[in-house]
Amino acid sequence: MARAPGMSVRLKLTLSYAGFVMLAGALLLAAVWRFLLRYVPDGVIITRRFVPNRSDLMNAFVPAATVVLVFLLVFGLVGGWILAGRMLTPLARITYATRKAANGSLSHRIRLPGRKDEFRELADAFDTMLARLEAHVAEQQRFAANASHELRTPLAIAQTLLDVARNDPISDTGELVDRLHAVNTRAIGLTEALLLLSRADQRGFTRYHVDLSLIAEEATETLLPLAEKRGVTIETSGDMTPTVGSHELLLQMATNLVHNAIVHNLAEQGTVWVTTAIQPDAVLLVVENTGGRLAPQLVSTLVEPFQRGTKRIRTDQAGVGLGLAIVKSIAQAHGGTLTLTSRPAGGLRVAVRLPAYQSSSTRSVSWPPPSP
Numbered sequence: 001m002a003r004a005p006g007m008s009v010r011l012k013l014t015l016s017y018a019g020f021v022m023l024a025g026a027l028l029l030a031a032v033w034r035f036l037l038r039y040v041p042d043g044v045i046i047t048r049r050f051v052p053n054r055s056d057l058m059n060a061f062v063p064a065a066t067v068v069l070v071f072l073l074v075f076g077l078v079g080g081w082i083l084a085g086r087m088l089t090p091l092a093r094i095t096y097a098t099r100k101a102a103n104g105s106l107s108h109r110i111r112l113p114g115r116k117d118e119f120r121e122l123a124d125a126f127d128t129m130l131a132r133l134e135a136h137v138a139e140q141q142r143f144a145a146n147a148s149h150e151l152r153t154p155l156a157i158a159q160t161l162l163d164v165a166r167n168d169p170i171s172d173t174g175e176l177v178d179r180l181h182a183v184n185t186r187a188i189g190l191t192e193a194l195l196l197l198s199r200a201d202q203r204g205f206t207r208y209h210v211d212l213s214l215i216a217e218e219a220t221e222t223l224l225p226l227a228e229k230r231g232v233t234i235e236t237s238g239d240m241t242p243t244v245g246s247h248e249l250l251l252q253m254a255t256n257l258v259h260n261a262i263v264h265n266l267a268e269q270g271t272v273w274v275t276t277a278i279q280p281d282a283v284l285l286v287v288e289n290t291g292g293r294l295a296p297q298l299v300s301t302l303v304e305p306f307q308r309g310t311k312r313i314r315t316d317q318a319g320v321g322l323g324l325a326i327v328k329s330i331a332q333a334h335g336g337t338l339t340l341t342s343r344p345a346g347g348l349r350v351a352v353r354l355p356a357y358q359s360s361s362t363r364s365v366s367w368p369p370p371s372p
Contacts, residue, residue, distance in 0.1 A: 009084075009088060009091075010081070010084045010085060010088055011084075013080065013083075013084035013087070013088070014077060014080035014081045014084050015077075015080070016080070017076055017079065017080025017083060017084065018073060018076030018077045018080050019076070020076070021072050021073075021075065021076035021079075021080075022069065022072055022073055022076060025068060025069055025072040026069065029065045029068065029069070033061060033065075036061065090112055090119035090120075090122075090123060091119065093110055093112060093123070094110055094112075094119075094122060094123055094126060097109070097110045097126065097130070098126070101130060101133075106130055106133055106134035106137060107134060108130070109127045109130060109131075110123040110126060110127055111123075111127065112124070142304075142305075151187065151190060151191075154183045154184070154186050154187040154190070155187065157183050158180055158183050158184070161176055161179055161180055161183070162180075190322075193322040193326060194322070196249075196252060196326055205246040205248075205249060205333075206246065207244050207245050207246060208244070208245070208246070208247065209242065209243075209244060209357055210242070210243060210244070210245055210247050210250060211240055211241060211242055211243075212241035212242075212243050212250065212254075212276055212283050212285055212354065213238050213239065213240055213241045213276040215247065215250050215251050215254050216236065216238075216254045216258075216274050216276055216285055217236060218251060218254075219251060219254035219255040219257075219258050220234055220236055220258055220274055222255060223255065223258050223259055223262060226259070226262055227262050227272065230262060230263075230265070230270070231268050231269060231270065232262050232265050232266075232270040232271065232272055233269075233270070233271045233272070234258070234262075234271075234272045234274065235271065235272070235273050235274070236273075236274045236275070237273075237274075237275050237276075238274075238275045238276030238277055239276060239277060239278050240276075240278070241276045241277070241278050241283035241284070241285070241356075242278075242283070242356065242357040243283050243334070243354045243355060243356060243357050244334075244355070244357050245334040245354070246334075249330045249333070249334075250330065250334070252326065252330065253326070253327050253330040253331065253352065254285065254287075256323040256324070256326055256327050257285070257287040257327055257350055257352070258272065258274060258287060259323065260287075260289075260323050260324065260350075261287050261288070261289035261348070261350075262289070264289065264291055264348070265289050265290055265291050265347070266290050266291055270289065270290045270291065271289065271290045272287065272288070272289045272290075273286075273287070273288040273289070274286075274287050275287075275288075278356060279356065280356075281355065281356055282336075282353050282354060282355060282356050283353075283354050283355075283356050284351060284352070284353055284354075285351070285352040285354075286349065286350070286351045286352075287349075287350045288343060288347065288348070288349045288350070289347045289348055290343075290345070290346060290347045291346050291347035291348065292346050292347075293342065293346045294342040294346075294347075294348060295342070296342060299340050299341065299342050299348070300340075302324050302340055302348075303324045303325055303327075303328045303338065303340065304325065305322055305325040324338075324340070324350075327350075327352070331352050331353075331354065334354050334355070335354065335355050336352060336353050336354035336355065337352075337353045338350070338351070338352055338353075339351045339352075339353070
């Protein structure tokens, strides 16, 4: 936004300091003058000079007071200019860092030295913001590159199949249609997952009172045929877990967790445990599954988009690599957290922690809550 030029902050502070010094000096001189008028009667000798009346006293006091005020003005301007410059030095560093960030250099940091004060807190907060922004931009760049690669793969396969069919007119079109259908289904699934992830990140959804335990049961019942097909046993337990959020998104979150636990399990006689619990200020959804031992380094990357954990997937249900990324985004959009830990006996433990719904008996709240 274009603005008209004005005085610098340093000049404003200098004038403020000088004005304050002048005001303090004027008040001091006024107090001295009042003292002289009240306690010095006519005929008193002051500094070996006889003052016969108040008129002569004024003639002696005013020139001296003028000299003092001029001195205070000069002193206030010079001293205020120096002090303002020293006080605004940290602000200049913050401004420099802001301009570099505006030009695209997010790696620069202020790193303001000295003890903690208002400028130090501002600089540290700005450094933290730059670090998060840099990480977010890098994550978005990786996500865009990975999404482009994932979307290009099915399109390239479809193009290859069409080229082969065009060069071989006598080929089996039925097989071609089946393969193109599978490729197209995968592309549609990836696109829908990307849209769902974007919706969760934008937090553009209406919130209602929901029971997370019922949502977990619904997701388990939906995936029960898949579990039976793979020989996986699902065990559910827990309490009522009231929270506030989108039923659709929370159901997608629970479905992704249970589906992930079923697919990435033992080849035979695997088990999935789905548990809900309530705490004083939060509700928990915990999904555990048996499986191979997972290295902590691998577990820490599973929530990143398109990180499938290739050592534990099966080729018929590889997915698009967005399952846990979507779960993390949905949990964060609801003010919650996602925690992944490897089980000592093998497999994965995923815990989602969401804010608990406080009933009207414990706090006043309008229902349904307004969307953000």
